[in-house]
Amino acid sequence: MLSPTLDTVRVFLHVLAAAVWVGGQIVVAGVVPGLRKSSGSEGTKSLANGFARVAWPAFVLSLLTGMWSLLDNGDTSTEYSVTFGIKFLFYIAAGAAAVAHARSDKRPIIAATGAIGLVFSLIVMFLGTLLTNA
Numbered sequence: 001m002l003s004p005t006l007d008t009v010r011v012f013l014h015v016l017a018a019a020v021w022v023g024g025q026i027v028v029a030g031v032v033p034g035l036r037k038s039s040g041s042e043g044t045k046s047l048a049n050g051f052a053r054v055a056w057p058a059f060v061l062s063l064l065t066g067m068w069s070l071l072d073n074g075d076t077s078t079e080y081s082v083t084f085g086i087k088f089l090f091y092i093a094a095g096a097a098a099v100a101h102a103r104s105d106k107r108p109i110i111a112a113t114g115a116i117g118l119v120f121s122l123i124v125m126f127l128g129t130l131l132t133n134a
């Protein structure tokens with residue numbers, strides 16, 4: 001069997017954080033319509049609070065492990081730096097959309113910022129995969 005290294009731990013934690021942040025949003029989006037019908041806004045609020053407790057630590061973990069990756073094996077080519085820069089802008093924008101989503105009480109804004117946050121997070125994930133294969 002292959003032996004795990006510190007790199008294995010770094011990538012494992014980064015992928016775990018990505019799975020929780022992105023996968024959690026997809027699951028919540030799938031569960032909310034049914035929950036709203038059965039439990040109303042009490043139910044969706046409770047789900048949102050539970051999600052936030054798990055998702056924000058994952059968002060921070062992705063930043064810490066992403067910085068670790070950059071220090072460890074960041075490529076210095078222009079292509080790599082541009083790809084990383086775009087990824088980081090989408091990371092910030094995804095976080096900002098999630099904050100706006102959590103703070104708003106207007107249904108269309110909640111829907112729009114939720115959708116934007118998920119799409120931006122998927123872009124971040126895609127660009128991360130691109131960095132790994134550089």
Ligand code: HEM
Pocket residue numbers: 011014015017018019021022059062063064065066067069070073074091121124125126127128129131132133
């Ligand atoms: C929601 C936030 C994030 C998601 C969903 C995400 C997702 C990913 C994924 C799926 C990979 C590929 C992992 C692999 O298979 O090796 C990756 C790689 C990478 N990510 Fe992220 N990431 C996020 C945030 C960040 C942040 C904030 C940074 C930098 C501060 C970062 C820096 C990197 C780097 C440098 C790599 C390449 C690692 C390597 O080549 O070993 N990521 N990311």
